[in-house]
Amino acid sequence: MPIPLFSWWGGFVKCLVTAAFHEDGLKVLRELMDVEYRSWRETRKIYLDGGELASLIENVGADVLVVEADFVTMDTIESCDLKVIASCRGDPYNVDVAAATAKGIPVVYAPGRNTVSVAELTIALMLAAMRRIVKADRILKSGTVKYVSEGEFVDVYNAIVGFELKGKKVGIIGLGAIGFEVAKRLKAFDVELLVYDPYVDPKRVKAVDGRMVGLEELFKESDVVTVHCKLTPETAGMIREEHFAAMKPTAFFVNLARGGIVDEDALFKALKEGWIAGAGLDVVQQDPAQSDNRFLTLDNVVLTPHIGGNTYEVVRRQSVMVAEDIREVVKGGKPKNILNPEVLRRSGGN
Structure with missing residues (x-):
């Protein structure tokens, strides 16, 4: 008793x-x-x-x-x-x-307290980066957009042209609780899901109509890569320069896991030099991000201060x-x- x-x-x-x-x-x-x-x-x-x-x-x-x-x-x-x-x-x-x-x-x-909130923010950052939402907002708030000529209108629109998510290949690294919820939501966008997770039950991948691939293949094929694995001795620094170099120049990188999983110097280089199109980041190595974070100098990055569970x-x-x-x-x-x-x-x- x-x-x-x-x-x-x-x-x-x-x-x-x-x-x-x-x-x-x-x-x-x-x-x-x-x-x-x-x-x-x-x-x-x-x-x-x-x-x-x-x-x-x-x-x-x-x-x-x-x-x-x-x-x-x-x-x-x-x-x-x-x-x-x-x-x-x-x-x-x-x-x-x-x-x-x-x-x-x-x-x-x-x-599981923040599984839903992190999954939803993942989709939000994905879309914000791909559709240049934050950049468009900043341009308007700059106070310089007056559309005094057709040319200025064209310049603004050319600066914020984006990508649709529909039909893209999305690579998910880590199909745990959050990764699985992200996958479920992505199905509504008609994407093809690629999954890298050495420890996942294949039935779990099948449940979201995903395809298991190696890490290198995931980076090479994906239009969007989103990270949802835990930071462990095995995953620390797991995503390196060669992975970003293998990505398409039109691809996007999203991280709502931990900054330590990524070689941050390599990611910054890839974004600054145009190896990839953009990124949505809620986590960085010096977490949470502050106003002096170098990624804020790049207009192809959407950066938030670790707000995944802030609801x-x-x-x-x-x-x-x-x-x-x-x-x-x-x-x-x-x-x-x-x-x-x-x-x-x-x-x-x-």
Whole structure:
């Protein structure tokens, strides 16, 4: 029979939430415990220093910690009396899970929280780059377009002529959750899908009418290449100069995965020298992008500051996911998304 976590703690529980959190998630937590809500979006504070976060936790008197942008380090975990940690991320690299596990602290997270939002932004950046949408907007906002002659009208239109997506070959690198959602949306554009993913189930590729190819073939054949694999030691720097050199001069490159997957010098060179037609980037090596990023000097690039998961829907989704899992842990149940389930078994839970 499940043993409520309340019985392990001996009573009152308090939760500190520094993540952006929807009211639906806060309601779940408030039915369980007292909640101190300090969203980083409102405080404009992100805790990168473990000691500083530990001081806040102790001042609040929190047993449960919910973070999104803050880093929960080994020092934080060892110096605080936490009973549950929740990371509102699909890739909870901001929590030292090993340290939490060693101390018997369950860590829950929010896989898939931003799958839809990143997939939609992928299509948006793809179309924005191919149709020169941002360039057209900048030209008009420059205040220099008056159409005082037919020639000026022609010059403007010639500067922003674009490409259709329909009928193109789109190469997807990584057919995980996000890559798969991108593929599903691309089917509406009547594209031919090429897939590079050494670990994917062929049935998954078939489900989106894709064709499995090697990495070199994908770059050579594709009109658009979009990256959705994880950054690992295997994929770090995987996309190199020879890949861009093999692309068509009319092709586009899109990256919403991680900047470290790409040789950024090679990409910049390819874009500046016209090896490829353009790019849509939400991630760079120095992430998120700032106003001094060199890619902003190129008018064939659409660059955004890592906004793939920056939607209201993501906030609600992550909030409800982790709140419901915290409730399961507290009541001695089985959370859906837990990184270290062994700590529950060790403590007498499911």
